[in-house]
Amino acid sequence: MENANNYLLRVDDLKTYFAIKKGLLRRTVGFVKAVDGVSFRICPGQTLGLVGESGCGKTTVARTIVRLVPATSGRIVFEDTDVLSADKSQLRKVRRNISLIFQDPAGSLNPRMTVGNIVGDPLRVLEKITGSELADRVAILLTKVGLAADHINRYPHEFSGGQRQRIGIARALALEPKLVICDEPVSALDVSIQSQILNLLKDLQEEFGLTYLFIAHDLAVVKFSCDVVAVMYMGKIVEQADDKELYGNPLHPYTRALMSAIPHVDPSLRGKRTALGGEVPSAFEPPKGCPFHTRCPLAEAKCSEQMPPFEKKSDHQDHFVACWKANGK
Numbered sequence: 067m068e069n070a071n072n073y074l075l076r077v078d079d080l081k082t083y084f085a086i087k088k089g090l091l092r093r094t095v096g097f098v099k100a101v102d103g104v105s106f107r108i109c110p111g112q113t114l115g116l117v118g119e120s121g122c123g124k125t126t127v128a129r130t131i132v133r134l135v136p137a138t139s140g141r142i143v144f145e146d147t148d149v150l151s152a153d154k155s156q157l158r159k160v161r162r163n164i165s166l167i168f169q170d171p172a173g174s175l176n177p178r179m180t181v182g183n184i185v186g187d188p189l190r191v192l193e194k195i196t197g198s199e200l201a202d203r204v205a206i207l208l209t210k211v212g213l214a215a216d217h218i219n220r221y222p223h224e225f226s227g228g229q230r231q232r233i234g235i236a237r238a239l240a241l242e243p244k245l246v247i248c249d250e251p252v253s254a255l256d257v258s259i260q261s262q263i264l265n266l267l268k269d270l271q272e273e274f275g276l277t278y279l280f281i282a283h284d285l286a287v288v289k290f291s292c293d294v295v296a297v298m299y300m301g302k303i304v305e306q307a308d309d310k311e312l313y314g315n316p317l318h319p320y321t322r323a324l325m326s327a328i329p330h331v332d333p334s335l336r337g338k339r340t341a342l343g344g345e346v347p348s349a350f351e352p353p354k355g356c357p358f359h360t361r362c363p364l365a366e367a368k369c370s371e372q373m374p375p376f377e378k379k380s381d382h383q384d385h386f387v388a389c390w391k392a393n394g395k
Contacts, residue, residue: 073143074245074277075108075131080140082123082130086350098349100126102301104140105376110244113271113278115292115309117285117324121346123301124281125169128247131279132164133157144245162192165238169250171230175222181208181233182218188240207236210273212266228259232266239270247279252287264291286328289313297321300349300357303376307385317379317392319362356390364391 082101085094101123108114116124129135131142133149142149144160152160168174175184186204189195195203205215211232222230231251238246248267252260264287270276282288288295289309296306297318305318316322323342344361347353353360359369368390376388 072109073107074110074112074145075279076141076143077107077127077131078105078141078143080104080127080130080142081138082126082135083138096350099301099352100349101130102352104298104301104303106296106303106306108245108277108279110277111271111275112294113280113292115280115282115288115295116298117282117288117295118298119346120283121349122298124283124298125249127298128166128249128279128281131247132161132166162241163244165241165243165246167231167234167238167246167248167251170254171227171234172222174234175230177222180219180221181213184222184233185236185240188237192241203240204236207239208233210239210270211236212262226259227255228262231255231263235263235266235270239274242274243276245277245279247281249281250283251280253282253284260287267291285313285324289328297324300347300352302357302388303386304358304389305385305387311385315385317385317387318358318389319364319391320358356388366390 080101083097083099086096088095104127130137137150147156147160149160182204185207186200189203204218208215213232252263280291292309294308295312296303299320305321316325342361347360355370355372356374359365374388374390376386379385
């Protein structure tokens with residue numbers, strides 16, 4: 067494992083619950099456990115992939131990291147700053163160094179603003195750059211992401227989906243951040259455009275020394291982009307390993323099911339697909355024990371009674387899994 071001092075971002079036992087209120091007095095009757103004890107580390111220059119089905123809590127983790135959503139408990143440390151206890155001045159500094167690329171390239175851009183204003187706003191507000199200097203900086207950013215400098219006066223509706231996402235990437239890079247959170251940046255794009263955006267993100271990472279938290283539900287996309295992969299299910303990380311180890315030796319039944327759904331062009335590489343039965347349980351009333359046991363083909367009595375610990379496999383380098391069967395107990 068890397069030295070703790072080398073981590074750019076450390077997340078420890080993060081929990082984000084949303085209260086459910088009912089009645090005239092709006093009394094709290096329960097909580098939706100969107101994120102329930104998530105921990106991970108990201109080193110400078112690394113790409114960590116957070117993958118899982120829609121609704122498993124991936125985006126909530128991202129929004130909690132930058133305090134767009136309040137955390138219930140846990141600890142988030144960016145460089146040497148405790149994000150959850152940071153004051154306004156400290157939080158402002160953290161947010162200058164963390165940028166987000168959103169899933170919807172159309173909805174994340176203001177249709178009333180020109181590309182120049184969209185990309186240049188962070189520079190104008192935080193760096194106090196104006197006039198020709200601002201226009202020059204915006205033009206450079208647009209060319210870096212594969213757009214033309216003369217696009218600066220156009221509006222979002224004049225661009226394709228892939229071009230809009232490039233605008234979002236340019237905006238995210240405006241303040242030269244250290245960490246970029248990519249929240250399913252290609253899921254709303256055509257497959258042919260997805261590869262272009264993924265290649266662009268890789269090139270920008272090499273050029274600017276960026277660190278990525280890459281959120282996705284497509285394991286094929288994550289395999290191409292990430293150094294370390296963490297698999298989430300119902301607000302918990304159930305397996306984590308480096309990309310080669312995880313794809314070569316998935317241990318958790320949920321990870322194996324996701325792997326089997328990856329499409330292959332070569333018919334010889336297509337294995338039997340693992341179909342998961344049942345529905346995803348409610349985050350309001352999660353099942354006792356392992357949250358996956360209601361859909362798991364390997365579940366036994368112990369799985370419905372006790373939550374398996376998230377622990378390292380002794381015979382696998384930095385491979386962690388939360389599964390009684392995988393842990394051999």
